[in-house]
Amino acid sequence: MSRRRDGKRQGSVRDAALDILMAVSRDQAYSNLLLHRAIEDYKLDAKDRALLTELTYGTLQHRLTLDYYLEPFIRGKIEDWVRELLRLSVYQLVYLERIPDHAVVNESVEIAKRRGHKGIASMVNGVLRAVIRNGVPGTDEIRDWTERVSIESSHPEWLIRRWADQYGRGETERMAAANNTPPVQTVRVNRTKGSAEEALSSLREDGFEAQASPVVPGAVRISGGNAARSRAFSEGLITIQDESSMLPAMALGAEPGMRVLDMCAAPGGKTTHIAELMDDRGEVFAYDLHPHKVKLIEENAERLGLRSIRTGTADSRKLSGELEPGSFDRILVDAPCSGLGVIRRKPDIKYAKSEQDISGLPDIQLSLLGEAQKLLRPGGILVYSTCTVDREENRETAARFLKAFPDMEKLGLGNVLPDGLRLEDGMLQVLPQDFGGDGFFVAAFRKRTE
Numbered sequence: 001m002s003r004r005r006d007g008k009r010q011g012s013v014r015d016a017a018l019d020i021l022m023a024v025s026r027d028q029a030y031s032n033l034l035l036h037r038a039i040e041d042y043k044l045d046a047k048d049r050a051l052l053t054e055l056t057y058g059t060l061q062h063r064l065t066l067d068y069y070l071e072p073f074i075r076g077k078i079e080d081w082v083r084e085l086l087r088l089s090v091y092q093l094v095y096l097e098r099i100p101d102h103a104v105v106n107e108s109v110e111i112a113k114r115r116g117h118k119g120i121a122s123m124v125n126g127v128l129r130a131v132i133r134n135g136v137p138g139t140d141e142i143r144d145w146t147e148r149v150s151i152e153s154s155h156p157e158w159l160i161r162r163w164a165d166q167y168g169r170g171e172t173e174r175m176a177a178a179n180n181t182p183p184v185q186t187v188r189v190n191r192t193k194g195s196a197e198e199a200l201s202s203l204r205e206d207g208f209e210a211q212a213s214p215v216v217p218g219a220v221r222i223s224g225g226n227a228a229r230s231r232a233f234s235e236g237l238i239t240i241q242d243e244s245s246m247l248p249a250m251a252l253g254a255e256p257g258m259r260v261l262d263m264c265a266a267p268g269g270k271t272t273h274i275a276e277l278m279d280d281r282g283e284v285f286a287y288d289l290h291p292h293k294v295k296l297i298e299e300n301a302e303r304l305g306l307r308s309i310r311t312g313t314a315d316s317r318k319l320s321g322e323l324e325p326g327s328f329d330r331i332l333v334d335a336p337c338s339g340l341g342v343i344r345r346k347p348d349i350k351y352a353k354s355e356q357d358i359s360g361l362p363d364i365q366l367s368l369l370g371e372a373q374k375l376l377r378p379g380g381i382l383v384y385s386t387c388t389v390d391r392e393e394n395r396e397t398a399a400r401f402l403k404a405f406p407d408m409e410k411l412g413l414g415n416v417l418p419d420g421l422r423l424e425d426g427m428l429q430v431l432p433q434d435f436g437g438d439g440f441f442v443a444a445f446r447k448r449t450e
């Protein structure tokens, strides 16, 4: 890519998509961050932003399916970038009806010529024309259920097997399909600055389509652009947040004047929500492991005009050395987790993670919960949340915690959360197919007083 005099980078949207896809496969870079950077760097207009997002996410989301489609047409070894270009091209041929086949082939051949040489361009041309002529192979003849769902939904087999064990085959198929659908953007209204009605009309005046969420009171669903570019956002009236992510702060039930701790707080999505629900009265201590991430909490609090938030950098597994044990009314542990509930937003997760990566997490989650137990006052409430659907990190970690600390009791969430959510033994397990929100887990515990 080169730069023009006006600072814009040159090259097609497909070139940019290919660069991102290469970086994700080669360096295990995060697709959402790269996409954001490319949008800024290439100074793309709204139409090209939408196309780049669709091409990148679509190709990544369907990677295993696309490889299955390509297999009969590729002979011998090909370079990684050529494979990525073919995936990108077949994604358009199969999934994007509005782009004519000849346009896909022409542009891919041009890219192959520019990045490689005539020979590669002619191979790309041959493969794509053969795909158009013959069609892609079907999946019906794959007899093994795990393998078929893995290829059809482009999730690794170990993950499909694990979910089938944990949720059964039907939920697994629905979950894998939901992970390939684009999320709806939702925002939370900062009630210390204005009402949901004010946010709705401000967003509509800025040209967004905005509807009150049918699931979470005070949330707004948006289409027609990125809410980060709205007036309501720059004025601190809204925060972009998935509906599921709004539930932990609601479950915490913090009240004005309370002393609250958020132990895994960055970038501050839930810290700021808690402060808003407390009308910014009281103290919300927000800690995270990394100083650069703690800065993000401060920036968010500043934008939202919240003054009750106190930040700190620490390993929260040792926070009782720094903060007074037994002194907090409410504590949130929004723990580090496998992230298997947010595959829609970060499709690279499904290829990068392994079962081994999950196995070390429950112990970290448990030690954070153990530290929270020390810091909580008798009668105080602790909320544990994750953005994963994995049973081991969720309800099994909750069960281990209750077993290890008999002075903690589970608090059913039926009365504090909106109706119609998937509650299991009083704990919330959202799956991505439930209402369009991320996969999420929330459990609440109270410290006994006697």
Ligand SMILES: C[S@@+](CC[C@H](N)C(=O)[O-])C[C@H]1O[C@@H](n2cnc3c(N)ncnc32)[C@H](O)[C@@H]1O
Residues within 6 Å of the ligand: 263, 264, 265, 266, 267, 268, 269, 270, 271, 287, 288, 289, 290, 293, 314, 315, 316, 317, 334, 335, 336, 337, 387
């Ligand atoms: C799920 S994210 C938190 C998201 C945040 N609650 C929000 O809503 O914006 C988990 C966070 O835990 C932090 N973390 C991981 N291990 C930690 C530890 N031992 N002590 C403190 N923070 C930790 C990570 O840096 C990460 O920012």
